[in-house]
Amino acid sequence: MKVLKNELFDEFKCLAGECPETCxxxxxxxxxxxxxxxxxxxxxxxxxxxxxxxxxxxxxxxxxxxxxxxxxxxxxxxxxxxxxxxxxxxxxxxxYPREIRNYGTFATMNLDLSCIHVSDMLLSRDKRPSLIECDEEIERVRHGSNDDPQFEEIVLTSQKELIQMLNVKPQLIYDPVTMDRILHSLLAYCQYAQDTVLEHKDMKLTKDDGRPLYFYELCKTDDMPDAGRSYFPLPIMALNRLINTQFDMQDSRPFSMINRTIEWYHHKFDLKTEIEGQKVWKSMVTDFIREDPTRMEALLRYLQYDVQQCYGEIYENYSFVHFAVSAIMHVNMFLFLMVNYNRRKKLTPQKMAALLSAYERAACHNLGLQKDMYAIVCDYLPVQKMAVPISAPQTLESGSQQS
Ligand code: SF4
Known part of the structure; x- marks a missing residue:
């Protein structure tokens, strides 16, 4: 069967007793x-x-x-x-943390970022891991029932283009606007694709002006859709609402890294008005990105990984918009944690990996929490709240944290 395998899949070896965290x-x-x-x-x-x-x-x-x-x-x-x-x-x-999804005519093989070693592999290696196309026997039972070769082609081609879109020029990596444009392109394309499939005009998605790269080029001009709204960073009020869900209760261990980071955020922002807080937040993000190119690279790698791991699910649920909104949320939450951690402690690649895996553990395996967080992000984006199918990664779909 055709398999899209993340390059990290075969490289992974559990750290077992040497692991700095535990699953x-x-x-x-x-x-x-x-x-x-x-x-x-x-x-x-x-x-x-x-x-x-x-x-x-x-x-x-x-x-x-x-x-x-x-x-x-x-x-x-x-x-x-x-x-x-x-x-x-x-x-x-x-x-765990291997995740295999069998879609009948193709399969995906990924590793879950909730494992600290996987996050570390993603952020520490010299280059971004690619998605390798290979032919392998898949034992995993079939996931879903879609059988539409044309739509499969659309999903897999647009996935490749979205990954291509993330290869930004080195001089753009110091500018938060780069990520803002990418996220605008992602949502604009996904909204277009969603409407197109709802109207059963899928062929439009195979034309040049119906593909991700067309939307990316558009977002580099003055005609960027929804230009007046920032997707990166999202307003601090949106992020404040996101951490005030049960998200901050997912790890109750004393001194958990994620909770300490949230505490540091509260020390800085709690006494500020919304307008003051937003001003401070924007300038903190700009300084943070400009200081060190590895930070934007970490965000781009995370976004790329999300496209590699989760985009294929659109073949089953047809929820382009859900994918885009969730991706915008994930990138912004990772940014939020890194910026606030960096205020008090040195943000090494290992610490970035620890924050990333802690975020994934907290937010990506609790379906109730995911729905609440998704609804909050929809309030800040030009999308309607939809009853979308939300599925946990397969490795942990039934082993999720308590809500
Ligand atoms: S978190 Fe990852 S590396 Fe650590 S013990 Fe679990 S599977 Fe192994």
Whole structure:
């Protein structure tokens, strides 16, 4: 089958006991049927222990309260794996952070950025990881039921063009306007594509003036759609509303990096009026981007990764606009965390990676929270709030944090 595989996929190796974070905290872990069967048949003290640890309404979860998994040992390793072997670990733990989606005629293979090592690989390597087209056997069961070769072609071609759009000239990397134009192009294209598919005029998306690069060129001129509104940065009030969702409660550990960063933001902004706060925020972002080109590069890499990992899902849900709005939110939230962290501490590439994976863990695996955050961002963009299908990445779709 045709597979679009992120270059990082084959490079990844879990850091296990050497990992500076852990993926054994904060997730509800669904125990798949096959593993549960093995657990029910296991005799001895370990069998009893595993069965007693099953919880949730159907007794098919470990770590149902999303605290720290009781099998996470002091050495940082999983005690189930150490004592019994991987076959007694839930499938989701065996596969994480690998994410494979089988769309019937093509598949995607990615890694989830909630793993700190994946975020680090993304931000620390010399060049951006590409999406490799290859031919592989895919065992994963089919995801969705769409069967439309023409639409598949449209989605995969526009995905390539969107990635191309992110290769900005080196001199533009110091200017926040660069990202603003990119995000305007993304939303303008996605709105056009959404309307076109709703009108069943998909062929328009294969013409030159119906493709992402056309919208990108348009956004470089005075005719940029919705030019009076900033998509990068989003207003500080929008970001304030986003962190005042349950987002700031996703990691309850004392001194969690994300919560400390939010605290530092509050110290700086809480006593300011909305107008003052917005002025300060805009100048902080401009200085932040101008000081160091690796910061814009980190944001562009994150956006590219989002296009590589999540854009293909449009083949199933036809939600171009949902993709664009979520991408605008993700880029702005990552910016928000980096700028506020940088006020107090040195923002090294490793710290950027830690913030990115913490953001992904908090915001991208809790469907209720995603919907709330999505609705807030819609208030600041020229889009209607839509009841859109929101799906968690497959690796964690059922192991998401408690809402
Ligand atoms: S967060 Fe990533 S590197 Fe760390 S233990 Fe989990 S899978 Fe391994």
């Amino acid at each position: 054994c905290y904060g997730w509800r872990i669904i125990v798949d049927d096959k593993t549960k069967e093995r657990i029910l048949e296991k005799d001895g003290i370990w069998g009893k222990c595993l069965r007693l640890s099953l919880s949730g309404p159907d007794k098919n979860y470990f770590n149902y309260d999303s605290g720290s998994c009781i099998f996470h040992g002091m050495s940082g390793l999983c005690n189930i794996q150490k004592k019994l072997g991987a076959e007694y670990m839930p499938e989701i733990c065996r596969k």
